[in-house]
Amino acid sequence: AQSVAQPEDQVNVAEGNPLTVKCTYSVSGNPYLFWYVQYPNRGLQFLLKYITGDNLVKGSYGFEAEFNKSQTSFHLKKPSALVSDSALYFCAVRDIPTGRRALTFGSGTRLQVQP
Amino acid sequence: DARVTQTPRHKVTEMGQEVTMRCQPILGHNTVFWYRQTMMQGLELLAYFRNRAPLDDSGMPKDRFSAEMPDATLATLKIQPSEPRDSAVYFCASGLVLAGEGTDTQYFGPGTRLTVL
Numbered sequence: 001a002q003s004v005a006q007p008e009d010q011v012n013v014a015e016g017n018p019l020t021v022k023c024t025y026s027v028s029g030n031p032y033l034f035w036y037v038q039y040p041n042r043g044l045q046f047l048l049k050y051i052t053g054d055n056l057v058k059g060s061y062g063f064e065a066e067f068n069k070s071q072t073s074f075h076l077k078k079p080s081a082l083v084s085d086s087a088l089y090f091c092a093v094r095d096i097p098t099g100r101r102a103l104t105f106g107s108g109t110r111l112q113v114q115p
Numbered sequence: 116d117a118r119v120t121q122t123p124r125h126k127v128t129e130m131g132q133e134v135t136m137r138c139q140p141i142l143g144h145n146t147v148f149w150y151r152q153t154m155m156q157g158l159e160l161l162a163y164f165r166n167r168a169p170l171d172d173s174g175m176p177k178d179r180f181s182a183e184m185p186d187a188t189l190a191t192l193k194i195q196p197s198e199p200r201d202s203a204v205y206f207c208a209s210g211l212v213l214a215g216e217g218t219d220t221q222y223f224g225p226g227t228r229l230t231v232l
Binding site for chain 2: 042045090105
């Protein structure tokens with residue numbers, strides 16, 4: 001079975017400061033990992049994904065994520081937060097060997113960027 | 116800018132009524148997913164289609180829920196009869212799976228907010 005944990009319900013950061021949103025996963029084989037963002041009353045928007053290759057993945061809006069196999073983590077990062085980054089962030093995983101293409105999502109982390 | 120569209124965006128109905136939600140996947144995509152989002156359960160997969168064939172509906176209550184793809188441009192999710200516990204936001208997502216490749220990204224629609232009184 002595949003699972004994802006986002007240990008923080010909310011992350012608060014001041015505008016201009018770096019931000020990190022944490023995600024850890026559990027799969028039986030190798031993972032595909034995704035980050036999505038959800039703004040109020042909107043659907044989920046794809047930010048970035050890790051399939052294979054470089055452990056540092058760059059995505060939309062200046063976000064990046066680092067895949068760490070030994071720690072089974074895929075933390076989302078941004079060097080300088082913007083107020084407009086405030087939203088709900090979801091980490092998701094798909095376990096490659098099972099072939100089950102549906103994603104398993106974490107519970108979400110609300111990011112609040114203060115001006 | 117290709118997008119997944121969902122209708123209706125909001126639906127309020129009374130317990131026992133039938134509810135039909137529709138989704139138009141991105142043109143050319145061959146996978147469609149239905150998810151449900153609630154505060155308590157988060158995002159849950161209800162059903163998954165590939166090339167219009169249902170591949171996984173294990174997350175869907177079979178007695179009242181049904182999902183179909185009448186054609187490649189339309190996916191439907193039906194609840195009959197609806198119950199208050201079905202109140203949630205229902206998302207449709209679509210993706211493109213190429214032969215021998217498994218890196219499809221899912222693109223989500225704006226969701227249908229369902230309230231069952």
